[in-house]
Amino acid sequence: MLKSTYIFFLSVFFLTSVAQAQTSFSGYVKDAFGKAIESATITVVGTNLSTSTDIDGFYKLKIDSKQNLKIEVTSVGYITQTILLKSNETYKDFQLKNDEHMLETVHVKGQTENQKKVNEIKRSGFNVSVVDMNRYANQTANVSQILRTAPGVTFREDGGLGSNFVFRINGLAAKIYIDGVPMDDFGSAMSLNNIPVNLVDRIEIYKGVVPAFLGSDALGGAVNIITKQRNRHFLDLSYSYGSFNTHQASLVGMYTNPKNKLSVRTNAFYNYSDNDYKMYTEEKYGIVFEKVVNNKFVPIDVVRRFNDRYYSSMAQVEIGLRDKSWADQFFVGLTYSGNNKQNQLGATINKPYGGDWRESAYIMPTLSYKKQNFIIDRLYADIYANYGFDITRNRDTAQYNYEWTGNPISNPNGQNRRKEIYNKQNTNSVLGRINLNYDFDESRNHSLNLNYNVSTNYRKTFDEIANNSTSGLPKNMVKHIAGLAWQSQWLDKRLVTNIAIKYYGIDTDQQVDQRKFGDNNELLSGAIITQSKYLGYKGYSLASRYRIFKDGGVKFSAERAYNMPEMIAIYGDDQNYVSNWDLKPERSDNLNTGFYYNTFFNENHFINLDVSGFYRLAKDYQNVRIVTQDERDKFQYYNIPGVKIYGGSFEFRYGYKDIITAALNGSYDRAIDNQKFTNETSQEVSLSYGYQIPNRPWTYGNLDLGFAQNDWFSKGSRTQFNWTTQYTKWFYLSDSHLGSLASKNYIPTQIVHSLLVSYSWNRNRYNISGEARNIFDERAYDNFRLQKPGRAFYVKFRISIL
Secondary structure (H helix, E strand, C coil): CHHHHHHHHHHHHHHHHHHHHEEEEEEEEEECCCCECCCCEEEECCCCCEEECCCCCEEEEEEECCCCEEEEEECCCECCEEEEECCCCCECCEEECECCCCCCCCCCCCCCHHHHHHHHHHHCCCEEEEEEHHHHCCCCCEHHHHHCCCCCEEEEECCCCCCCEEEEECCEEEEEEECCEEHHHHCCCCCCCCCEHHHEEEEEEEECCCCHHHCCCCCCEEEEEEECCCCCCEEEEEEEEECCCEEEEEEEEEEECCCCCEEEEEEEEEEEECCCCEEECEHHHCECEEEEECCEEEEECEEECCCCCEEEEEEEEEEEEEEECCEEEEEEEEEEEEEEEECCCCCCCCCCCCCEEEEEEEEEEEEEEEECCCCCCCEEEEEEEEEEEEEEEEEECCCCEECCCCCEECCHHHCCCCCCEEEEEEEEEEEEEEEEEEECCCCCCEEEEEEEEEEEEEEEEEECCCCHHHCCCEEEEEEEEEEEEEEEEECCCCEEEEEEEEEEEEEEEEEEECCEECCCCCEEECCEEEEEEEEEEEEEEEEEEEEEECCEEEEEEEEEEEECCCHHHHHCCCCCEECCCCCCCEEEEEEEEEEEEEEEECCCEEEEEEEEEEEEEEEEEEEEEEEEECCEEEEEEEEEEEEEEEEEEEEEEEEECCCEEEEEEEEEEEEEECCCECCCCCCCECCCCCCECCCCCCEEEEEEEEEEEECCCCCCCEEEEEEEEEEECCEECCCHHHCCHHHCCEECCEEEEEEEEEEEECCCCEEEEEEEECCCCCCCECHHHCECCCCEEEEEEEEEEC
């Protein structure tokens, strides 16, 4: 017995000694400007121990803790760094300097999927910019607030968190994707203005021609939001609180079993805000809030939004396998999202609502498959499918009109109360996508891409108060987008060209109740009729980039593209948007050109300059107007027969090490009514011909100044300050030829300043930040001159566990 006990303790001591002899050594590898270096190799010199960094520049290696080891860090394009690791060190960060003597090379083998994608984007002929969202991880901003600072991008909202918005790039409608999947297929809770920055790795902004693999029917461009995906274990948690009782929380994580490669990844977020910010009467802009005194409306100086609460949530879980012989990735997933939005305003400030709200619940199972060398060598396959079911309820329980004090207005003279509104929408959707890319050689000098997307939306709306026999009539939309693209590289890869052809098809049908009943519910006339139509179009594009010298070059693209109407544009939403069955697809012939220059000098300085211009002729341009329905101001999409849009943008960036950053951009896009005659047969000149399209910004810009310092208060900490300024020049609210600035039919010039202060410690594991938006409480107006929130303060806590 004593011998057994002795052997047991001896064994424990031996195992403990071995465990203590082995320790984890980890850290980050970045360049001189603080940007993560992916796939850098970390080697213990004289051994076979080595590892490589991931997308965050993070590495982890098991080493012998009792020896002073020599560590070597190498990466293509950087000078190799070697250090002597002390026996008590468990982590070490590296900053590599650029190797100015190394020519620009592209190494396909050994690159991660993310690297391949980013390099492909940089080499392509498309006018595209990539936003690294990890640098915004400590901000309380959502994706829309980052996007609106990009040149050429306009993001128009009608309120606070969760409000309706219009998104355009260079003046034309742009499509939004999440990991290559149209965002419309994720339910109404997934929106640009409520997706937290922590869920996103990078954003690809395409201006003009859009790659065929996105399967897009965009005109002005597209945005592809790439969510965080890692091969290692990680967890990122954040929570923020701020003005107007705003709460935002997010979670993103992943676990992969190193033996069987079984992976589980999850994303989740929650947003809540009362949106009860103040709004102010500004008579010089025609903005007057009123209350009732002695049965008369009298103006009041300040009001506070009420009954405008918004909350949304999303949870996504995917389970699958990685790095198998039959699949690089195979995942099945389930996504749930829901939201509840009180609706205080229609399209104007004239009539506030007291009991109008909209809520939805959405569930979507998904399947995705990716494989390099699919069936044959150099053929890449990306297959995706989902099915969505959405239940949306629209209800107005208020039986009175409301004034801006929040009190109901009694109906005078014994008038009947307003009728209660309550309807339910059931929507089924299906998306199928296949993307095949074949490289003719290992260097990818010539590639062929085939993409096909089909999406369906089938909606039934039920009136929960009226007789259900008169409701539940179906509305259906099916879209087909097919593209074939050939990309080639010439002149030692200095010239890159992408030629594509596309097919756009849209199939719509609906049932309309045209019956009329008598007092005794007898049928007097009419019937339920079916309306249907199918439209098909062909488009084509050319995108090219020529690298004039090592650090700079030019880009050019031309295309004929189409924008198919969305469900809300044709069928409305039974709340704020009125249907327009006769709405036509929008066509545009586009020319885009640009110049770029990126360089490092003195090893510590970096500058980037991008200048671009565009010219577009649009037919049946889709715009939004205000219409009155049931005594309410609502939105409606409509076509402008011809519009000419021209303009340009520039962006200048400067960086000094990882300490100072500065970015300045400006955009100009003029949209002119280009339809000379009132109709095709008339010779009468239209009154709006040659004048600017109303209610759209045409001159705007952004400034971002940043200062950061490492190890100020503790080793492994980082303190950062950012000052941002957003500028929007005044623009006409209504047709410019019908008034002047003195007529108040315009939205004034706005300059909005914000400040961010953040502090991270324990090597970015723990983070806290404070943000002051619109510091000087500028009167900020947006879509149809609806006022946006004024001065606001936020604080955010974030934990990142690797």
